[in-house]
Amino acid sequence: MKDILIDAQNIIKKYYIGQPNELNILKNISFQVNKGEFVSIVGASGSGKSTLMNIIGGLDRPTQGAYFLDNLDMSQLSDSELSKIRNKKIGFVFQTFNLIARTSAQKNVELPMLYAGIPRKDRSIRAKELLEIVDMGERFHHMSNELSGGQKQRVAIARAMANDPSIILADEPTGALDSVTGRKVMDIFHKLHKEQGKTIILITHSNELALETERMIVIKDGEIIKDERR
Amino acid sequence: MDLIENSLLALSGLRANKMRTVLTMLGIIIGISSVITIVTIGNSVNQSVAKSMSDIGANKIEIAISQNYVIDENGNYNYEYIEQTENDMISEEMIMKYQKEFIDQIDSISLKKELDSTKVTDKDKYANVSVIGVNDGYAEVENIKILQGRFVTKKDMEHKKKLAVVSDKFIQNMFPNESPIGKEIAIPINKETNYFTIIGVYEYKVQGSGTGAERDLSTSVFLPITTVKQITHTVDGYTQMSVNGKAGMDMDQLTNDTKQYFANLFEKNENFKPEVYSMKEMLDEMNGMLKNITVAISAIAGISLLVGGIGVMNIMMVSITERTREIGTRKALGAQNSAILMQFIIEAMIICLLGGVIGVILGIGGGMLGAKLMGYPAIPSVAAILVAVGFSMLIGVFFGYYPANKAAKMNTIDALRYE
Numbered sequence: 081m082k083d084i085l086i087d088a089q090n091i092i093k094k095y096y097i098g099q100p101n102e103l104n105i106l107k108n109i110s111f112q113v114n115k116g117e118f119v120s121i122v123g124a125s126g127s128g129k130s131t132l133m134n135i136i137g138g139l140d141r142p143t144q145g146a147y148f149l150d151n152l153d154m155s156q157l158s159d160s161e162l163s164k165i166r167n168k169k170i171g172f173v174f175q176t177f178n179l180i181a182r183t184s185a186q187k188n189v190e191l192p193m194l195y196a197g198i199p200r201k202d203r204s205i206r207a208k209e210l211l212e213i214v215d216m217g218e219r220f221h222h223m224s225n226e227l228s229g230g231q232k233q234r235v236a237i238a239r240a241m242a243n244d245p246s247i248i249l250a251d252e253p254t255g256a257l258d259s260v261t262g263r264k265v266m267d268i269f270h271k272l273h274k275e276q277g278k279t280i281i282l283i284t285h286s287n288e289l290a291l292e293t294e295r296m297i298v299i300k301d302g303e304i305i306k307d308e309r310r
Numbered sequence: 311m312d313l314i315e316n317s318l319l320a321l322s323g324l325r326a327n328k329m330r331t332v333l334t335m336l337g338i339i340i341g342i343s344s345v346i347t348i349v350t351i352g353n354s355v356n357q358s359v360a361k362s363m364s365d366i367g368a369n370k371i372e373i374a375i376s377q378n379y380v381i382d383e384n385g386n387y388n389y390e391y392i393e394q395t396e397n398d399m400i401s402e403e404m405i406m407k408y409q410k411e412f413i414d415q416i417d418s419i420s421l422k423k424e425l426d427s428t429k430v431t432d433k434d435k436y437a438n439v440s441v442i443g444v445n446d447g448y449a450e451v452e453n454i455k456i457l458q459g460r461f462v463t464k465k466d467m468e469h470k471k472k473l474a475v476v477s478d479k480f481i482q483n484m485f486p487n488e489s490p491i492g493k494e495i496a497i498p499i500n501k502e503t504n505y506f507t508i509i510g511v512y513e514y515k516v517q518g519s520g521t522g523a524e525r526d527l528s529t530s531v532f533l534p535i536t537t538v539k540q541i542t543h544t545v546d547g548y549t550q551m552s553v554n555g556k557a558g559m560d561m562d563q564l565t566n567d568t569k570q571y572f573a574n575l576f577e578k579n580e581n582f583k584p585e586v587y588s589m590k591e592m593l594d595e596m597n598g599m600l601k602n603i604t605v606a607i608s609a610i611a612g613i614s615l616l617v618g619g620i621g622v623m624n625i626m627m628v629s630i631t632e633r634t635r636e637i638g639t640r641k642a643l644g645a646q647n648s649a650i651l652m653q654f655i656i657e658a659m660i661i662c663l664l665g666g667v668i669g670v671i672l673g674i675g676g677g678m679l680g681a682k683l684m685g686y687p688a689i690p691s692v693a694a695i696l697v698a699v700g701f702s703m704l705i706g707v708f709f710g711y712y713p714a715n716k717a718a719k720m721n722t723i724d725a726l727r728y729e
Contacts, residue, residue, distance in 0.1 A: 134723050137642070139642060139722050139723050139726075140723060159647070160646055160647070163641065163644050163645065163646050163647075164644065164646075166642060166643065166644045167643065167644020167645075168644070172642050172643065174639075174726070176635075178635060178636075178638075178639040178642075178726070180636055180639065180640075181326075181633075181636065182322055182323065182326045183319075183322070191640070191643055192643045192644055194315060195640075195643060195644045195645050195646070195649060196644065239643070243644075
C-alpha cells in the first residue's frame with residue numbers, strides 16, 4: 081500500500097452561507113494523492129481550482145468534509161497551527177512569484193526557515209544549496225527586483241523547498257512567463273520530482289502542461305469530472 | 311523571527327523610501343527637538359539661577375522698609391511720595407535689640423549703604439565700581455569669598471578707617487602685575503576724591519546674564535559703613551538689612567518671627583512698613599514656577615508628538631496597504647500573526663527612534679545656541695534626553711500598533727491576490 085499524503089473527503093466550500101447570493105464553489109470533492117506523485121489540477125477560471133488549492137495549502141478550511149494532510153485533520157486546526165503546517169509541510173509557488181521586494185534572493189529563500197526558527201548560519205547554508213539546485217547559485221545577493229521573471233520563479237521554487245515540505249503546491253507557475261523560461265521552470269519541477277521524489281501539485285488552466293504530469297485531475301464547476309493516471 | 315532580523319528588514323524598507331521616511335520623521339523630529347531645545351535652555355537658566363541663589367545662601371532673610379501705599383476711600387492707591395526720615399528706618403537700636411532677642415538663631419547681620427556707581431582711575435588705567443558701605447557681618451551673609459587680605463572688621467568701623475575691599479576683576483584692571491594690598495586708590499564720592507587703602511580682595515561672581523564688555527564690568531568696592539556715613543553725612547538709620555540664620559535653623563519659623571518682630575516695631579508708622587523675604591521662600595517660589603513651566607512645555611510637547619505620531623500611523627497604514635501582497639506571502643510561508651505584528655511595530659519604532667535621536671541632536675544644538683545667546687552656560691538635561699528618546703520609541707509602539715495589527719489580521723488569501 082502506498083503512503084497517502086493528501087486525503088480529501090467530500091469537500092464542500094460555500095461562500096455567503098445563508099444569504100440569497102450563496103455560492104457553492106466546491107461540491108463534494110474527494111480525491112487522494114500519494115507520496116511522490118506529480119499531479120496536475122486543471123480547470124478553467126471559475127472552476128474552483130484556486131479554492132481547492134487554498135484548502136489543500138492550508139490557507140482556507142472546507143465548509144464541510146474532511147481534509148487530511150499527512151494523516152492530520154486540517155479542518156480542525158487553529159490559524160496559528162495552520163501557519164505552522166504551511167511553514168513546514170507546504171511549499172508554495174505562485175503565478176506572480178511573490179518574492180519580497182528589496183530583499184536578496186538568499187534572504188527570500190531563508191524566509192520560511194526564519195519563521196521556522198532555524199539559526200542564521202544553517203539558513204544561509206541551506207539557502208545557498210537550494211539556489212544551486214535551481215541554477216541560481218550565481219545570484220545569492222541579487223535583489224529580487226534585479227531578477228528576470230524566470231529567475232524570480234526559480235528563486236521562488238528554491239524558497240518553496242526551504243523547509244523540505246511534504247508537497248510543493250504550484251499555482252500557475254508558468255502563467256506569467258514566456259514559453260522558453262516557462263519551459264525551464266517546468267524542467268525544474270520534473271527534476272525535483274524525479275531526483276528528489278518530491279510530491280508536486282500543479283494547478284493550471286493549460287491542458288498542455290497538465291499532460292506532462294503523471295496524473296491529471298480536471299475540475300469543472302466545483303466538481304471533479306476527470307481523474308486519470310498515465 | 312528575531313529582533314535584529316526585523317530591525318534590518320525595517321531599515322532596508324525605510325532606506326528604499328528615503329523621502330517618505332524623512333517626511334514621516336519630520337513630525338517627531340520637530341516635536342522632540344523643540345522640547346529638547348526649550349528644556350536645555352530652561353535647564354541652563356535654572357542651574358545658573360539656582361547656583362547664584364545658593365551662592366547668596368538659603369539661610370538669608372532680607373528686611374526692607376518701604377513706603378506703605380494706602381488705598382483711599384475710592385479704592386485708588388495713593389502714590390504720593392513721602393520722604394523717608396530717620397524715624398521711618400531701622401535704627402541701630404532696633405538692630406541691637408533684634409540681635410539680642412534672636413541671638414540663638416542668627417549668625418550675623420549685614421548692613422549696607424549703596425552709593426552711586428563711579429570710576430576709579432590711575433593714569434591710563436580705570437575700573438568701573440559701585441561703592442557700598444558695609445558692616446562686618448556683610449561678608450558672611452552675602453557669601454563673599456576673600457582671596458587676599460581681609461574683610462572690614464568691627465574695629466575698622468569704630469575708627470571709621472578709610473579702607474577698601476575690592477574685587478579680583480578690579481585688581482586685574484588696576485594692579486595687573488603687583489600685590490594690591492596696602493595700595494591706595496582714589497574713589498570719587500559726591501564729587502570729592504577720597505583716598506582708601508586696599509585691605510582685601512574678594513572673588514567676583516558672575517550674576518545672571520553678564521552681557522557687555524568684560525573690561526567695563528562694574529564691580530563693588532566695599533568700605534566700612536561708618537566711614538561712608540561720615541563722608542556723605544547721611545542719616546543714621548537703614549532702609550534695609552540682611553540676616554543670616556544659624557545652620558540647621560527652621561528658616562520658615564525665623565522668617566515668621568522676624569516678620570512679626572518688625573511688624574510690631576512699625577505698627578504705629580502709617581507711611582512705612584517692613585517687608586521680610588527669605589531666600590528659602592524665594593527659592594521655593596522659583597522652583598514652583600519652574601515646575602509650572604515644565605508642565606506647560608510637556609503639554610506642548612505632548613501635542614506635537616501626538617501629531618507626529620499620527621503622521622507615523624498614517625504612513626504605516628499606507629505602507630501596509632502597499633505591501634499587502636508581501637504580507638500575504640509572508641503569512642502563506644508560515645509567518646505567525648505575531649511575527650507580522652512585530653515586524654511592523656518595529657518598523658514604526660525605528661522611524662520614531664530615528665526621528666527622536668535626530669530631534670535630540672538638533673534640540674541640544676538649538677538649546678546650547680539659545681542658552682549661549684542668552685548668556686548662560688549651556689547645560690543639556692540628560693534626563694530630558696533619555697525621556698525624549700524613550701518616549702519617541704513609545705510613540706512608535708503606540709501609533710504603530712494599529713497598522714501592525716491590521717497587517718497581522720489580514721486574510722492571507724485576499725492579501726495574496728491583492729493587486
